[in-house]
Amino acid sequence: MAHTTRVLQSEWTKVRSVRSTLWTLFAAFIVTVGLSALICAFTNSGYDDFSAEEKATFDPTFISFAGMTLGQLAMIAFGVLVVANEYSTGMIRSSLSAVPQRGTFMACKLLVATALVLVVGMLTSFITFFVGQALLGDLGTSLGEPGVTRAVIGGGLYMTLITLFAMGVSFVLRSPLLAFGILMPFFFLISNILGSVSATRNVGHYLPDQAGSMIMSVVEGGMEGGDRPYGPWGGLLIMVGWVIAALIAGYLVLKKRDA
Amino acid sequence: MIEAYGLTKRYGAKTAVYNLSFQVRPGAVTGFLGPNGSGKSTTMRMILGLDEPTSGQVTVGGYNFRNLPNAPRQVGALLDAKAVHSGRNARNHLLSLAQLSGIPARRVDEVLGVVGLQEVGSKRSKGFSLGMGQRLGIAAALLGDPQVLLFDEPVNGLDPEGILWVRNLMKRLASEGRTVFVSSHLMSEMAQTADHLIVIGRGQMMADTSVDNFIAQNSVGFARVRTPDGEPEQREKLGAALAAAGGQVQPEEDGALRVTGVPLPQISDLAHGADVRLWELSPHQASLEEAYMRMTQGAVDYRSTADQRTGLQTPAGPPAGYGAPGGAPPYGAPGGAGYPPQQPQPQGQPQPQQYAPPQGWQAPPAQAAAPTTTAAPTPEDHR
Numbered sequence: 176m177a178h179t180t181r182v183l184q185s186e187w188t189k190v191r192s193v194r195s196t197l198w199t200l201f202a203a204f205i206v207t208v209g210l211s212a213l214i215c216a217f218t219n220s221g222y223d224d225f226s227a228e229e230k231a232t233f234d235p236t237f238i239s240f241a242g243m244t245l246g247q248l249a250m251i252a253f254g255v256l257v258v259a260n261e262y263s264t265g266m267i268r269s270s271l272s273a274v275p276q277r278g279t280f281m282a283c284k285l286l287v288a289t290a291l292v293l294v295v296g297m298l299t300s301f302i303t304f305f306v307g308q309a310l311l312g313d314l315g316t317s318l319g320e321p322g323v324t325r326a327v328i329g330g331g332l333y334m335t336l337i338t339l340f341a342m343g344v345s346f347v348l349r350s351p352l353l354a355f356g357i358l359m360p361f362f363f364l365i366s367n368i369l370g371s372v373s374a375t376r377n378v379g380h381y382l383p384d385q386a387g388s389m390i391m392s393v394v395e396g397g398m399e400g401g402d403r404p405y406g407p408w409g410g411l412l413i414m415v416g417w418v419i420a421a422l423i424a425g426y427l428v429l430k431k432r433d434a
Numbered sequence: 435m436i437e438a439y440g441l442t443k444r445y446g447a448k449t450a451v452y453n454l455s456f457q458v459r460p461g462a463v464t465g466f467l468g469p470n471g472s473g474k475s476t477t478m479r480m481i482l483g484l485d486e487p488t489s490g491q492v493t494v495g496g497y498n499f500r501n502l503p504n505a506p507r508q509v510g511a512l513l514d515a516k517a518v519h520s521g522r523n524a525r526n527h528l529l530s531l532a533q534l535s536g537i538p539a540r541r542v543d544e545v546l547g548v549v550g551l552q553e554v555g556s557k558r559s560k561g562f563s564l565g566m567g568q569r570l571g572i573a574a575a576l577l578g579d580p581q582v583l584l585f586d587e588p589v590n591g592l593d594p595e596g597i598l599w600v601r602n603l604m605k606r607l608a609s610e611g612r613t614v615f616v617s618s619h620l621m622s623e624m625a626q627t628a629d630h631l632i633v634i635g636r637g638q639m640m641a642d643t644s645v646d647n648f649i650a651q652n653s654v655g656f657a658r659v660r661t662p663d664g665e666p667e668q669r670e671k672l673g674a675a676l677a678a679a680g681g682q683v684q685p686e687e688d689g690a691l692r693v694t695g696v697p698l699p700q701i702s703d704l705a706h707g708a709d710v711r712l713w714e715l716s717p718h719q720a721s722l723e724e725a726y727m728r729m730t731q732g733a734v735d736y737r738s739t740a741d742q743r744t745g746l747q748t749p750a751g752p753p754a755g756y757g758a759p760g761g762a763p764p765y766g767a768p769g770g771a772g773y774p775p776q777q778p779q780p781q782g783q784p785q786p787q788q789y790a791p792p793q794g795w796q797a798p799p800a801q802a803a804a805p806t807t808t809a810a811p812t813p814e815d816h817r
Contacts, residue, residue: 178536185533192526193519265517269574272482272511273534275500433485 182274182283190257190287199253200295203334207246208303214241215307219314234394235316236326239307243330243391244367246299247337247384250292251358254341257288258425259351271434281429285342285422292338293331300330322393322407329390329411336411337362340383340418346425349432380404387414435460435613436481436582440490443476443637450476451637453490458615458632460581463608465628465645466617469730473637474617475513478586481615482511494582506535510575511584515567515591520560524551524570527559528577535578545573550599564591572600582613589623601627621726625649635730652725657698659705660690660714672710679704690714 190196218238225233261267274280304327308315318324345354362384369379379385380403389403389410405413436458443451451473458464468474479485481492483499494502494509502508518527528542546552549569554562559570568591575583585604589597604627608614618624624631624645631648633641641648659676661669673683673691681696693701698717705712 181533181536185530188526188530188533189519189522192523192530193521195521260519264519265514266519268479268482268484268513268517269511269531270534271484272499272509272513273506273531275483275502275505433479 178274178276179279179283182279183287186284186287190291193256193260196253196256199249199256200291203246203249203253204295204299204302206249207240207242207299208306210242210245211239211303212242212306212310215239215310219311222314232394233314234392235308235311235314236304236323236393237391239304239311240300240326240330240388240391242303243334243388247334248359248363250296250334250338251341251362252355253292254288254338255345255351255354255358257284258342258345259349259354262349263351267434277429278426281346281426285339288342289335289339293335296334296338297328297331299334300327304330316393320393325407326391326393329407332411333387333390333414336387336414336418337384340414340421343418343421343423343425347421347428349428381413383414383417386410386417435496436492436494436615437496438477438481438490438492441477441480441487441492442489443473443480443485444488449637451480451487451634454634454637454639455490456632456639456642458613459630460613461608461611462629463604463614463616463627464630464632465624466615466632466634467619467621467624467726468617468634468640469619472634472730474619474634475586476637477634478511478513478584478615478617481584482509482513504535506531506537506580507578508580509582509584510578510580511586512568512571512575512588513584513586515564515571518559518562518567518570521558523556523558524562524573525555527570528573531574532577537577541577545576548576549573565593565596568592568600569596572603580612583607583615585614585616587617587619589618589620597623621723625722633726633729640729648725649722652722652729655694656718657693657696657701658686658690658714658716658718659693659701659712662711662713663689668710671708672705675704675708675710676701692718 215238222230222233261270270280271277304318308317316323318327341354341358344358345351348354348357366379366382366384369375369382370385371379386405387410389405390407392407403410438457439455441451441454442449454473454477466474466477476485477492480487481494481499483502491498493499497503499505499509522530524546525542528545529539532539532542543552543555546555549572551566551569551573554566559567562570568588572585572588575585588600588604592600601623604614604616608629616624616628628645630644631641632639643651659672661672669689669691676683676691676693676696679696679700681701682694684692686692696704698715701715702712705715
């Protein structure tokens with residue numbers, strides 16, 4: 176047990192002593208809040224031009240998380256850097272010669288990063304919600320409305336889970352370049368395209384980000400296509416499934432392959 | 435104490451290390467020598483449990499490394515001086531390693547002082563020179579005050595002062611009763627630092643002996659004897675006389691003879707008796723570097739070929755045939771890329787292309803006398 180505490184301490188030192196990892200967290204916060212605020216402001220001024228259908232399914236909670244589609248990329252970058260930099264720098268060999276128990280090493284790294292991301296994610300989620308609602312003015316909602324608190328806490332969970340997913344994938348790919356090259360286009364483009372094209376939408380619904388972001392919607396049909404076969408928690412559960420799969424794959428690779 | 439039994443590592447079809455068995459004892463510096471790519475680093479990574487051996491095993495203090503209780507306090511290692519996040523400063527790098535091992539933070543400043551980096555401890559390692567990186571790596575190895583130390587090429591990139599410092603550090607660590615295992619590809623460096631030598635080539639054991647023993651066996655003196663050029667029969671005659679007197683005679687690249695086992699005055703007497711004139715009779719000492727190269731010659735993975743500079747020639751050049759001493763056809767003529775053609779090639783080694791020396795470019799004789807080419811090993815020359 177004392178051993179685990181030491182590894183946790185060490186991982187904390189690693190995270191806090193590198194500027195790039197901290198910058199990515201800061202970027203996730205700024206981008207999410209800033210972009211959401213911008214979209215909320217535009218929505219507020221252009222609401223009168225919305226069609227009746229759009230007005231009927233308008234989801235003031237979900238719209239205040241709009242910036243997260245970009246902000247999550249910074250979170251993914253954080254997850255990739257924390258894990259894959261060990262490999263690209265060769266630090267992994269020092270780390271693993273000091274902690275030959277690879278499972279412990281991985282668990283501690285994930286725990287430290289997850290704790291940090293959870294704090295930043297929750298902070299981001301709540302602030303982007305409040306800023307967004309303030310800018311929406313009369314259209315806004317409040318934490319007291321049914322489902323809204325769930326959605327805001329869910330936003331923080333979503334950011335945490337997407338980072339965990341990135342870390343699991345990075346443990347498999349073991350290279351920041353490879354991990355960025357696969358994760359970024361996937362979440363920035365492919366997932367959105369699959370979700371928008373009607374032929375592939377049913378598949379796209381089960382991708383981690385598409386399913387997970389359901390937790391942030393409050394009004395049914397608020398997200399494009401209200402025909403999803405799962406609810407907010409069901410969606411989050413699908414995302415958790417993806418995360419667990421990625422982490423197990425990462426663990427197996429770390430365990431089996433030579434460092 | 436590090437013990438390896440039948441250690442083998444294959445990467446796909448390539449065998450990096452094959453059937454290595456050795457012991458590294460405490461209280462001595464053990465040098466681990468081999469050409470580039472001979473499996474030194476792979477062996478070290480297997481000792482540290484980073485790579486899983488394909489077969490065989492290696493233990494530290496009787497334990498498989500992954501089962502070693504409190505490993506970082508038992509074993510310290512420098513594997514790669516560049517294995518540092520360049521955006522992290524030296525102190526934080528060491529601190530994260532120290533915390534992993536439960537070593538108090540003040541120890542970080544101690545080791546920074548030991549390696550002489552206390553001034554730059556708060557600088558990001560991005561700006562470190564290779565030598566500073568080596569020192570940081572050595573500091574990391576010393577953190578846990580371990581009984582077993584592994585250093586992979588610790589003097590790479592160090593200045594002469596740094597090399598001397600590393601040498602003394604190794605010796606001091608060994609004199610404190612620790613096990614010190616140092617890899618290098620420089621025989622001369624190891625001859626001054628190590629007490630014991632383990633030499634591998636192509637992943638296989640070539641020698642496991644004390645340095646004194648290695649020197650005694652390999653730095654034998656020899657005489658160089660040259661008979662008049664253009665009269666090969668004189669050389670044949672002398673060679674026969676020397677062999678009859680119990681000497682070992684090997685041809686040199688430039689047509690001279692390398693004679694061992696017969697003292698210089700006797701060579702002169704024999705030549706006089708055989709009515710052979712001598713152009714040269716000189717005493718020589720084979721260097722350890724030479725002995726080491728002879729030992730690993732068949733086991734070098736990355737061998738350079740002569741630069742032919744085809745297409746870069748200007749028609750004007752030294753006259754063709756320049757530098758080729760006449761009258762030595764039976765023995766390896768110079769310019770043959772330095773390969774003794776009769777040497778058995780190890781399996782998998784592409785046969786070097788024998789080529790006609792291009793016109794206008796001829797290897798000068800000095801090149802033929804380069805260390806790799808001095809010894810033209812006959813099969814019994816391999817120990």
